[in-house]
Amino acid sequence: MTSTDAPGLVRTERHGEGGHVVEIVLDRPDALNAVSTAMAEAIGRVSAAVAADPDVRCVVLTSSQARAFCVGADLKERNTMSDAELVRARPGNRAAYGGILDLPVPAIAAVEGFALGGGFELALSCDLIIAGEGAAVGLPEVSVGVIPGGGGTQLLTRRVGWSRAASMIFTARRLTAAQARDLGCVDEVVATGSARARALELASAIAANSPVGLRQAKRAMRLGSDLDLTAGLEIEDNCWRQTAFSGDRAEGVAAFAEKRPPRWPGR
Known part of the structure; x- marks a missing residue:
């Protein structure tokens, strides 16, 4: 670029x-x-x-x-x-x-x-x-x-x-x-x-880390940083759900089990 x-x-x-x-x-x-x-x-x-x-x-x-x-x-x-x-x-x-x-x-x-x-x-x-x-x-x-x-x-x-x-x-x-x-x-x-x-x-x-994970981690931190803990944890849960059912999570777990570097699909 x-x-x-x-x-x-x-x-x-x-x-x-x-x-x-x-x-x-x-x-x-x-x-x-x-x-x-x-x-x-x-x-x-x-x-x-x-x-x-x-x-x-x-x-x-x-x-x-x-x-x-x-x-x-x-x-x-x-x-x-x-x-x-x-x-x-x-x-x-x-x-x-x-x-x-x-x-x-x-x-x-x-x-x-x-x-x-x-x-x-x-x-x-x-x-x-x-x-x-x-x-x-x-x-x-x-x-x-x-x-x-x-x-x-x-x-x-x-x-x-x-x-x-x-x-x-x-x-x-x-x-x-x-x-x-x-x-x-x-x-x-x-x-x-x-x-x-x-x-x-x-x-x-x-x-080198999951693009989905990186974006959702930053989102959770940014949105939750000025809220009370309960509200922040709700935001974290929502962002976790975005990663938990993603292609990146499936690839990350598979790569760990197969002892190889992950090939992140980024979705």
Whole structure:
């Protein structure tokens, strides 16, 4: 899969046997991947195309260059926009972040360099975050008169808890990769320049598993995470039923009994 509708902004690459791992590459290096209106629309289109592809089992979100994963909103563009233009751009921006957040398969962000504001929110929209040692993350929006508007107030709070999220957001401070790991903002820190390779390695291990199982596991976790336990268990049961009578379950059990790798039908 290669994106052709957003040249120079966002592109995709397939990896591994069967191409089940898709890498979404933020590719606006001249602006350190600052999210302009056009780039937000491109992220939305590309993520929607990836979400609709039944062959995808895992997604890795990366940058085309090492200096920055994404520095957030394009403030130069924002400085030229009227209030009406800002309002018109809002749905496209929400679709960009929502498109990554709502991917139906596991998603991993590989962060090198700066991941600030909306850039960190794109990473937070993924299920796992791998960061290079030289990475810096933060949500500095209150320092320029707004708030995190790409899901940051909600996603960071759910990741690290109220007080830690409040401290980061209210102070607008940046964290090193090690500090972010210690707070739970990122999941793993690797040598500088290794985040993409580690994320692709992890994605390959994930993609070896049942595509039906992966999608239903993510669905159960996402839908149940903000509900009480009883309601969450009902969602889990529904998702379990989607797997229990699937071709993937039949193949998985047969492969286990026959001591061979499974050949997932993905249905």
